[in-house]
Amino acid sequence: MPELPEVETTRRGLAPHLLGRRVTAVVLRRSALRWPIPAPIRDELPGQTVTAVDRRAKYLLLQAQTGSALLHLGMSGSLRVLPAATPAGTHDHVDLVLDSGCVLRFHDPRRFGCLLWQPAGSVHPLLADLGPEPLADGFDGDHLWRCSRGRSAPVKAFVMDQAVVVGIGNIYAAEALFRAGIHPLRAAGKVSRARYQQFAAAAREVLATAIDHGGTTLRDFTAPDGAPGYFVRDLAVYGRVGEPCRTCGTRLRGRLLAGRATVWCPHCQR
Protein backbone atom coordinates (compact mmCIF):
# COMPACT_ATOMS: atom_id res chain seq x y z
CA MET A 1 0.00 0.00 0.00
CA PRO A 2 1.20 3.53 -0.47
CA GLU A 3 3.76 4.22 2.21
CA LEU A 4 6.87 6.33 1.69
CA PRO A 5 8.54 4.10 -0.95
CA GLU A 6 5.40 3.91 -3.08
CA VAL A 7 4.85 7.66 -2.89
CA GLU A 8 8.51 8.32 -3.72
CA THR A 9 8.32 5.86 -6.64
CA THR A 10 5.28 7.76 -7.86
CA ARG A 11 7.06 11.09 -7.47
CA ARG A 12 10.07 9.94 -9.47
CA GLY A 13 7.85 8.55 -12.18
CA LEU A 14 5.76 11.69 -12.45
CA ALA A 15 8.48 14.31 -12.37
CA PRO A 16 9.76 13.96 -15.97
CA HIS A 17 6.21 14.10 -17.32
CA LEU A 18 5.11 17.08 -15.24
CA LEU A 19 8.08 19.39 -14.84
CA GLY A 20 7.67 22.52 -16.93
CA ARG A 21 4.29 21.35 -18.20
CA ARG A 22 1.24 23.57 -18.15
CA VAL A 23 -2.02 22.24 -16.75
CA THR A 24 -4.52 23.10 -19.46
CA ALA A 25 -7.63 21.71 -17.76
CA VAL A 26 -8.80 19.79 -14.72
CA VAL A 27 -11.47 17.11 -15.13
CA LEU A 28 -13.31 16.26 -11.92
CA ARG A 29 -15.50 13.18 -12.25
CA ARG A 30 -16.17 13.23 -8.53
CA SER A 31 -16.35 16.28 -6.30
CA ALA A 32 -14.85 14.65 -3.22
CA LEU A 33 -12.43 11.90 -2.32
CA ARG A 34 -11.79 11.72 1.39
CA TRP A 35 -12.54 15.43 1.52
CA PRO A 36 -14.15 17.76 -1.03
CA ILE A 37 -11.75 18.84 -3.75
CA PRO A 38 -11.31 22.57 -3.12
CA ALA A 39 -12.30 25.20 -5.68
CA PRO A 40 -8.75 26.38 -6.58
CA ILE A 41 -7.99 22.96 -8.09
CA ARG A 42 -10.73 23.63 -10.63
CA ASP A 43 -10.59 27.43 -10.84
CA GLU A 44 -6.99 28.41 -10.21
CA LEU A 45 -4.71 25.56 -11.24
CA PRO A 46 -5.58 25.47 -14.97
CA GLY A 47 -3.15 27.64 -16.89
CA GLN A 48 -0.37 27.24 -14.36
CA THR A 49 2.92 25.45 -14.88
CA VAL A 50 4.29 22.68 -12.67
CA THR A 51 7.65 23.88 -11.37
CA ALA A 52 8.45 21.03 -8.98
CA VAL A 53 7.16 17.63 -7.93
CA ASP A 54 7.94 17.20 -4.25
CA ARG A 55 7.14 14.71 -1.55
CA ARG A 56 6.60 15.39 2.15
CA ALA A 57 5.79 12.30 4.21
CA LYS A 58 3.20 10.39 2.14
CA TYR A 59 1.98 13.55 0.39
CA LEU A 60 2.91 14.62 -3.13
CA LEU A 61 3.11 18.32 -3.87
CA LEU A 62 2.78 19.59 -7.41
CA GLN A 63 4.20 23.09 -7.14
CA ALA A 64 2.67 25.77 -9.32
CA GLN A 65 2.63 29.58 -9.34
CA THR A 66 -0.11 30.45 -6.85
CA GLY A 67 0.11 27.30 -4.77
CA SER A 68 0.54 23.55 -4.73
CA ALA A 69 -1.75 20.65 -5.43
CA LEU A 70 -1.45 18.29 -2.47
CA LEU A 71 -2.14 14.62 -3.17
CA HIS A 72 -2.38 11.67 -0.81
CA LEU A 73 -2.88 8.16 -2.20
CA GLY A 74 -4.63 6.88 0.90
CA MET A 75 -4.94 3.12 0.82
CA SER A 76 -5.63 2.29 -2.78
CA GLY A 77 -4.70 5.38 -4.77
CA SER A 78 -2.42 5.49 -7.78
CA LEU A 79 -1.39 8.07 -10.36
CA ARG A 80 -0.77 7.34 -14.01
CA VAL A 81 0.45 9.44 -16.90
CA LEU A 82 -1.55 8.45 -19.96
CA PRO A 83 -2.27 9.71 -23.48
CA ALA A 84 -5.04 12.29 -23.25
CA ALA A 85 -7.41 10.17 -25.33
CA THR A 86 -7.29 7.20 -22.93
CA PRO A 87 -10.87 6.50 -21.80
CA ALA A 88 -11.42 6.85 -18.07
CA GLY A 89 -12.44 3.75 -16.15
CA THR A 90 -14.18 3.13 -12.86
CA HIS A 91 -12.62 5.01 -9.95
CA ASP A 92 -10.65 7.32 -12.26
CA HIS A 93 -11.73 10.38 -10.27
CA VAL A 94 -9.57 13.25 -11.52
CA ASP A 95 -7.50 14.16 -14.59
CA LEU A 96 -5.00 16.98 -14.81
CA VAL A 97 -4.76 17.61 -18.54
CA LEU A 98 -1.26 18.63 -19.60
CA ASP A 99 -0.01 20.62 -22.58
CA SER A 100 2.08 17.58 -23.60
CA GLY A 101 -0.91 15.62 -24.84
CA CYS A 102 -0.97 13.50 -21.70
CA VAL A 103 -3.13 13.48 -18.61
CA LEU A 104 -2.22 12.80 -15.00
CA ARG A 105 -4.98 10.46 -13.84
CA PHE A 106 -5.87 9.87 -10.18
CA HIS A 107 -7.36 6.41 -9.64
CA ASP A 108 -8.55 5.42 -6.16
CA PRO A 109 -11.13 2.66 -5.59
CA ARG A 110 -11.46 3.16 -1.84
CA ARG A 111 -11.31 6.94 -1.96
CA PHE A 112 -9.19 7.28 1.16
CA GLY A 113 -6.92 9.54 -0.84
CA CYS A 114 -7.26 13.29 -1.18
CA LEU A 115 -6.53 16.16 -3.54
CA LEU A 116 -6.17 19.48 -1.75
CA TRP A 117 -4.76 22.92 -2.40
CA GLN A 118 -2.02 24.73 -0.50
CA PRO A 119 -1.76 28.45 -1.34
CA ALA A 120 1.79 29.65 -1.99
CA GLY A 121 3.51 30.76 1.19
CA SER A 122 1.27 28.77 3.49
CA VAL A 123 1.57 25.32 5.04
CA HIS A 124 -1.47 23.11 4.88
CA PRO A 125 -2.64 21.99 8.36
CA LEU A 126 -2.11 18.36 7.34
CA LEU A 127 1.60 19.09 6.87
CA ALA A 128 2.05 21.28 9.91
CA ASP A 129 2.78 18.70 12.60
CA LEU A 130 4.71 16.01 10.76
CA GLY A 131 7.86 14.41 12.12
CA PRO A 132 11.21 14.21 10.29
CA GLU A 133 11.78 12.43 7.00
CA PRO A 134 13.38 9.06 7.77
CA LEU A 135 15.81 9.29 4.84
CA ALA A 136 16.96 12.82 5.64
CA ASP A 137 19.33 14.28 8.21
CA GLY A 138 17.47 14.99 11.40
CA PHE A 139 16.22 11.48 11.83
CA ASP A 140 18.16 9.05 13.97
CA GLY A 141 17.78 6.66 16.86
CA ASP A 142 18.30 9.39 19.42
CA HIS A 143 15.28 11.28 18.06
CA LEU A 144 13.10 8.19 18.51
CA TRP A 145 14.55 7.48 21.92
CA ARG A 146 13.89 11.01 23.16
CA CYS A 147 10.34 11.09 21.76
CA SER A 148 9.47 7.72 23.25
CA ARG A 149 10.33 8.33 26.90
CA GLY A 150 7.26 7.84 29.06
CA ARG A 151 5.18 6.43 26.20
CA SER A 152 3.37 3.22 26.99
CA ALA A 153 1.92 2.59 23.52
CA PRO A 154 3.36 -0.38 21.63
CA VAL A 155 6.52 0.53 19.75
CA LYS A 156 4.90 -0.42 16.43
CA ALA A 157 2.13 2.16 16.89
CA PHE A 158 4.77 4.68 18.02
CA VAL A 159 6.93 4.37 14.89
CA MET A 160 3.82 4.58 12.69
CA ASP A 161 2.85 7.90 14.32
CA GLN A 162 3.49 10.50 11.60
CA ALA A 163 4.27 13.11 14.26
CA VAL A 164 7.23 10.98 15.40
CA VAL A 165 8.64 10.03 11.99
CA VAL A 166 6.83 10.12 8.65
CA GLY A 167 6.35 7.63 5.89
CA ILE A 168 6.35 4.39 7.86
CA GLY A 169 3.08 2.46 7.58
CA ASN A 170 2.04 -1.02 8.52
CA ILE A 171 4.23 -2.91 6.08
CA TYR A 172 7.52 -1.11 6.61
CA ALA A 173 7.00 -0.86 10.39
CA ALA A 174 6.74 -4.65 10.52
CA GLU A 175 9.79 -5.10 8.30
CA ALA A 176 11.99 -2.57 10.10
CA LEU A 177 11.08 -3.91 13.55
CA PHE A 178 11.97 -7.41 12.37
CA ARG A 179 15.33 -6.27 11.01
CA ALA A 180 16.04 -4.43 14.26
CA GLY A 181 15.01 -7.41 16.39
CA ILE A 182 12.39 -5.42 18.31
CA HIS A 183 9.12 -7.01 19.41
CA PRO A 184 6.22 -4.88 18.05
CA LEU A 185 4.20 -5.08 21.27
CA ARG A 186 6.96 -3.76 23.52
CA ALA A 187 6.12 -0.41 25.16
CA ALA A 188 7.82 2.38 23.20
CA GLY A 189 9.19 3.92 26.39
CA LYS A 190 10.88 0.66 27.37
CA VAL A 191 12.95 0.31 24.19
CA SER A 192 16.60 1.20 24.71
CA ARG A 193 18.54 3.91 22.94
CA ALA A 194 20.74 1.29 21.26
CA ARG A 195 17.67 -0.55 19.98
CA TYR A 196 16.26 2.67 18.53
CA GLN A 197 19.56 3.25 16.77
CA GLN A 198 19.24 -0.22 15.25
CA PHE A 199 15.67 0.55 14.29
CA ALA A 200 16.59 3.85 12.62
CA ALA A 201 19.25 2.12 10.54
CA ALA A 202 16.88 -0.73 9.66
CA ALA A 203 14.11 1.69 8.67
CA ARG A 204 16.44 3.64 6.37
CA GLU A 205 17.66 0.43 4.78
CA VAL A 206 14.21 -1.06 4.27
CA LEU A 207 12.79 2.18 2.84
CA ALA A 208 15.76 2.79 0.55
CA THR A 209 15.73 -0.78 -0.75
CA ALA A 210 11.99 -0.65 -1.31
CA ILE A 211 12.40 2.56 -3.34
CA ASP A 212 15.08 0.82 -5.41
CA HIS A 213 12.60 -1.97 -6.12
CA GLY A 214 9.78 0.38 -7.08
CA GLY A 215 7.82 -0.10 -3.85
CA THR A 216 5.55 -2.92 -2.74
CA THR A 217 2.53 -3.95 -4.78
CA LEU A 218 0.00 -6.06 -2.90
CA ARG A 219 -3.05 -5.23 -4.94
CA ASP A 220 -3.59 -1.71 -6.21
CA PHE A 221 -0.29 0.09 -6.36
CA THR A 222 1.41 0.90 -9.65
CA ALA A 223 4.02 3.44 -10.64
CA PRO A 224 2.97 6.19 -13.09
CA ASP A 225 4.05 3.99 -16.04
CA GLY A 226 1.89 1.11 -14.76
CA ALA A 227 4.73 -0.98 -13.35
CA PRO A 228 4.15 -2.84 -10.07
CA GLY A 229 6.56 -2.69 -7.13
CA TYR A 230 8.80 -5.68 -6.57
CA PHE A 231 9.69 -5.25 -2.90
CA VAL A 232 6.92 -7.73 -2.08
CA ARG A 233 9.48 -10.49 -2.71
CA ASP A 234 11.73 -9.04 0.01
CA LEU A 235 9.10 -8.95 2.74
CA ALA A 236 10.40 -10.93 5.71
CA VAL A 237 7.31 -10.89 7.92
CA TYR A 238 4.44 -8.83 6.49
CA GLY A 239 1.72 -11.14 5.19
CA ARG A 240 3.60 -14.26 6.32
CA VAL A 241 1.75 -15.23 9.53
CA GLY A 242 2.22 -18.93 10.24
CA GLU A 243 5.09 -19.26 7.78
CA PRO A 244 8.63 -19.96 8.94
CA CYS A 245 10.98 -17.09 9.83
CA ARG A 246 13.58 -16.77 7.06
CA THR A 247 16.27 -16.33 9.70
CA CYS A 248 15.52 -19.01 12.29
CA GLY A 249 12.63 -21.08 10.96
CA THR A 250 10.30 -20.30 13.86
CA ARG A 251 6.64 -19.99 12.87
CA LEU A 252 5.78 -16.28 12.56
CA ARG A 253 3.09 -15.05 14.91
CA GLY A 254 0.38 -12.49 14.25
CA ARG A 255 -2.36 -10.55 15.97
CA LEU A 256 -4.36 -7.38 15.60
CA LEU A 257 -2.68 -4.35 17.15
CA ALA A 258 -4.49 -1.01 17.16
CA GLY A 259 -6.63 -2.32 14.31
CA ARG A 260 -3.64 -3.33 12.19
CA ALA A 261 -2.45 -6.79 11.26
CA THR A 262 0.85 -7.28 13.07
CA VAL A 263 3.39 -10.01 12.37
CA TRP A 264 6.63 -10.89 14.13
CA CYS A 265 9.08 -13.66 14.83
CA PRO A 266 8.82 -14.66 18.51
CA HIS A 267 12.43 -15.88 18.45
CA CYS A 268 14.19 -13.04 16.60
CA GLN A 269 12.20 -10.13 18.07
CA ARG A 270 12.36 -9.29 21.78
Add this chain to the structure above:
DNA sequence: CGTATTCCCTGCACGC
Protein backbone atom coordinates in the same frame (compact mmCIF):
# COMPACT_ATOMS: atom_id res chain seq x y z
C1' DC B 1 -1.59 15.45 26.71
C1' DG B 2 -1.49 10.15 25.52
C1' DT B 3 -3.95 6.07 24.25
C1' DA B 4 -7.51 3.16 22.29
C1' DT B 5 -11.34 2.85 19.27
C1' DT B 6 -14.28 4.01 15.40
C1' DC B 7 -15.09 5.33 10.92
C1' DC B 8 -14.59 6.35 6.03
C1' DC B 9 -14.66 3.17 1.36
C1' DT B 10 -14.49 -0.78 -2.15
C1' DG B 11 -12.81 -5.23 -3.67
C1' DC B 12 -11.77 -9.63 -2.74
C1' DA B 13 -11.36 -14.11 -0.26
C1' DC B 14 -13.96 -16.92 2.29
C1' DG B 15 -17.75 -20.12 4.02
C1' DC B 16 -22.24 -21.81 3.66
Add this chain to the structure above:
DNA sequence: TGCGTGCAGGGAATAC
Protein backbone atom coordinates in the same frame (compact mmCIF):
# COMPACT_ATOMS: atom_id res chain seq x y z
C1' DT C 1 -24.06 -19.57 -8.29
C1' DG C 2 -24.84 -16.23 -4.95
C1' DC C 3 -25.00 -14.03 -0.79
C1' DG C 4 -23.30 -12.48 3.70
C1' DT C 5 -19.20 -11.65 6.44
C1' DG C 6 -14.70 -10.15 7.53
C1' DC C 7 -10.62 -8.11 6.32
C1' DA C 8 -7.38 -4.82 4.15
C1' DG C 9 -5.42 0.05 6.17
C1' DG C 10 -3.97 5.89 6.37
C1' DG C 11 -5.20 8.78 9.44
C1' DA C 12 -8.73 12.07 11.26
C1' DA C 13 -12.20 12.25 14.71
C1' DT C 14 -13.86 10.86 18.91
C1' DA C 15 -14.04 9.10 23.64
C1' DC C 16 -11.84 8.43 27.68
